[in-house]
Amino acid sequence: MTWRAALVFAVLAALPGVPGISQYSLLLAFDALLFGAIAMSLDLLIGYTGLVSFGHAAFYGLGAYATAIVLERGVLSLWACLGAAVLVVGAYALVVSYFATARRGIYFALLTLIFAEVVYTFFRYTQTFGGSDGIQGLPDARLWPGAAIDTPLRKYYLVLTYLALAYAVCRLVVTSHFGRVLVAIRENEDRARFLGYSVQRYKMAICMISALLTGLAGAIYPMRSAFATPDLMLWTESGEFIISVMIGGLGTLVGPVIGGAFFTILRDKVSSYVDWYFIVIGVVLIVIVLFMPRGLLGFRRLLGFKQWRATA
Amino acid sequence: MDYVVAVLAPQLLHGLVFGAALGLLALGLTVIFGLLGVMNFAHGELYMLGAYAGIAVIGWTHSFWAALVAAPLAVGLIGAVTEVATLRPMYRREPLYGLILTFGLALVFREGVRQIWGGDMRRILPPFTGSTPILGMTYPDYRLFLLAASSALLLAIWLFFTRTRAGIVVRAAVQDAEMLDGLGVDVRRVFTLTFAGSAALAALAGLLLAPVFTVYPQMGVEMILLAFIVVILGGMGSMGGSVVAAFVIGVAQSLFSLWMNPQRVAIAIFGIMIVVLIVRPRGFFGREGVLE
Numbered sequence: 001m002t003w004r005a006a007l008v009f010a011v012l013a014a015l016p017g018v019p020g021i022s023q024y025s026l027l028l029a030f031d032a033l034l035f036g037a038i039a040m041s042l043d044l045l046i047g048y049t050g051l052v053s054f055g056h057a058a059f060y061g062l063g064a065y066a067t068a069i070v071l072e073r074g075v076l077s078l079w080a081c082l083g084a085a086v087l088v089v090g091a092y093a094l095v096v097s098y099f100a101t102a103r104r105g106i107y108f109a110l111l112t113l114i115f116a117e118v119v120y121t122f123f124r125y126t127q128t129f130g131g132s133d134g135i136q137g138l139p140d141a142r143l144w145p146g147a148a149i150d151t152p153l154r155k156y157y158l159v160l161t162y163l164a165l166a167y168a169v170c171r172l173v174v175t176s177h178f179g180r181v182l183v184a185i186r187e188n189e190d191r192a193r194f195l196g197y198s199v200q201r202y203k204m205a206i207c208m209i210s211a212l213l214t215g216l217a218g219a220i221y222p223m224r225s226a227f228a229t230p231d232l233m234l235w236t237e238s239g240e241f242i243i244s245v246m247i248g249g250l251g252t253l254v255g256p257v258i259g260g261a262f263f264t265i266l267r268d269k270v271s272s273y274v275d276w277y278f279i280v281i282g283v284v285l286i287v288i289v290l291f292m293p294r295g296l297l298g299f300r301r302l303l304g305f306k307q308w309r310a311t312a
Numbered sequence: 313m314d315y316v317v318a319v320l321a322p323q324l325l326h327g328l329v330f331g332a333a334l335g336l337l338a339l340g341l342t343v344i345f346g347l348l349g350v351m352n353f354a355h356g357e358l359y360m361l362g363a364y365a366g367i368a369v370i371g372w373t374h375s376f377w378a379a380l381v382a383a384p385l386a387v388g389l390i391g392a393v394t395e396v397a398t399l400r401p402m403y404r405r406e407p408l409y410g411l412i413l414t415f416g417l418a419l420v421f422r423e424g425v426r427q428i429w430g431g432d433m434r435r436i437l438p439p440f441t442g443s444t445p446i447l448g449m450t451y452p453d454y455r456l457f458l459l460a461a462s463s464a465l466l467l468a469i470w471l472f473f474t475r476t477r478a479g480i481v482v483r484a485a486v487q488d489a490e491m492l493d494g495l496g497v498d499v500r501r502v503f504t505l506t507f508a509g510s511a512a513l514a515a516l517a518g519l520l521l522a523p524v525f526t527v528y529p530q531m532g533v534e535m536i537l538l539a540f541i542v543v544i545l546g547g548m549g550s551m552g553g554s555v556v557a558a559f560v561i562g563v564a565q566s567l568f569s570l571w572m573n574p575q576r577v578a579i580a581i582f583g584i585m586i587v588v589l590i591v592r593p594r595g596f597f598g599r600e601g602v603l604e
Contacts, residue, residue, distance in 0.1 A: 109411065114541065118579055125573075276427050
């Protein structure tokens with residue numbers, strides 16, 4: 001798998017060199033890869049641990065607001081933005097994961113959803129943070145003084161670098177002993193507990209990793225679009241992250257990245273032709289759940305490819 | 313005393329009215345969850361469809377009462393078709409799939425309504441106006457009717473589940489569908505009819521509340537979160553708990569809005585839920601062992 005991932009990243013890195021790639025396509029690629037990175041982080045919970053988070057939009061949005069607030073204060077360092085996101089998202093995720101992991105099954109989904117809705121409501125109605133307009137018109141961040149991330153090409157490489165690092169982290173997680181315990185928890189929580197693992201601590205740990213990765217993706221988002229709005233935290237946004245995981249395939253790392261990219265590009269293309277793209281998205285989702293429960297990557301098995309689900 | 317009559321009492325009644333309607337919504341959600349194991353994310357959209365089907369029927373017949381009968385039937389039919397076509401294969405899978413499938417259904421319904429009726433706010437006029445003096449104040453007749461109708465429906469549903477054979481069959485299916493199947497009951501039909509009934513109930517709640525609120529495609533999204541909170545607070549799968557929790561949330565929301573602005577109210581409601589879950593993880597009436 002690793003050489004294949006390396007190949008994919010090499011292709012992605014060469015993408016801007018393809019003749020005829022417009023600035024617009026580069027920004028669409030930015031969105032696609034960012035969405036893919038989030039879906040990959042979310043799949044650590046859904047696919048590997050069996051926890052469905054319906055509140056990832058809050059981690060994403062908090063990360064975006066952290067960047068927006070830092071940039072708005074005139075601090076243009078990329079590292080300050082990312083650091084702020086880690087602090088804010090980390091503190092919030094600690095609280096959510098503590099309470100949400102104390103419950104099983106549907107409770108986890110609903111608790112993450114409701115915590116996220118509290119955050120959304122707070123930002124939506126707090127005028128200090130711009131209310132429903134959010135924080136607009138942000139300056140470009142800088143990698144170091146003089147190196148502004150200001151062109152679509154630089155923004156694209158920023159996301160690509162992030163995706164590569166996030167992939168490395170996720171892969172480290174799922175191939176480690178820790179990752180195998182997660183899969184054990186997914187398969188049979190009671191048995192994992194009887195084996196002596198403190199299940200909640202494992203769940204909290206993976207929640208924190210997934211939340212921080214999503215929060216960092218959120219911190220990168222305003223560097224492309226120069227704004228952060230409360231809509232980033234709406235629970236339908238969390239739903240779109242889950243859709244991406246489902247499209248790509250549960251329990252893999254590359255699958256959700258493909259799913260996130262597919263979803264972003266589908267939304268962009270369909271919405272430029274018709275204004276009822278949500279119907280298309282909804283139908284695609286229903287068809288996938290009904291007929292391809294293992295997503296695009298899992299679907300390959302029907303075509304004679306290898307086993308779909310990471311048994312690691 | 314003046315404060316009580318002029319401010320507190322009407323607000324309390326508002327809360328009861330809203331709570332009763334919320335109860336109708338939450339009851340459907342809780343029965344479907346108990347029976348099918350599916351947390352129906354499209355439930356809010358069925359509620360919304362009820363209001364729009366009402367608008368359509370009122371457009372043809374100019375009668376709110378005709379709509380009150382026809383709209384739930386139409387949405388119930390949509391529910392039955394949906395259950396057969398999409399939910400049936402989900403029962404044997406992990407709950408995740410039902411959750412996500414219904415999320416997709418919600419997108420389709422919401423956007424479909426926007427395409428047909430547009431995204432504007434609409435109003436349904438109450439079938440009668442006027443107000444009645446009650447407890448030293450005057451209160452709109454339609455809201456009193458709403459409270460009476462919702463409460464009567466809640467009572468009827470309770471009687472259905474405790475006194476009729478059909479209701480007992482549904483409860484038996486919640487307990488052990490396989491056993492019921494073995495006893496010769498067509499469980500698939502029980503599932504379909506229950507889902508259709510839950511959809512009709514949501515539609516009825518949507519249409520009943522429409523003259524008090526406004527009708528727009530997003531209306532279901534905003535209600536469903538409250539309904540989820542009600543279901544969790546009441547204890548998942550507990551029908552009595554859902555009704556009690558619905559009244560608690562309805563009244564709490566209504567009273568809080570006397571002293572706080574709307575966003576604080578929303579956060580306070582979420583706060584109540586989080587506190588209850590910490591103190592009583594199973595909600596008010598959650599049974600031991602269910603889902604824990």
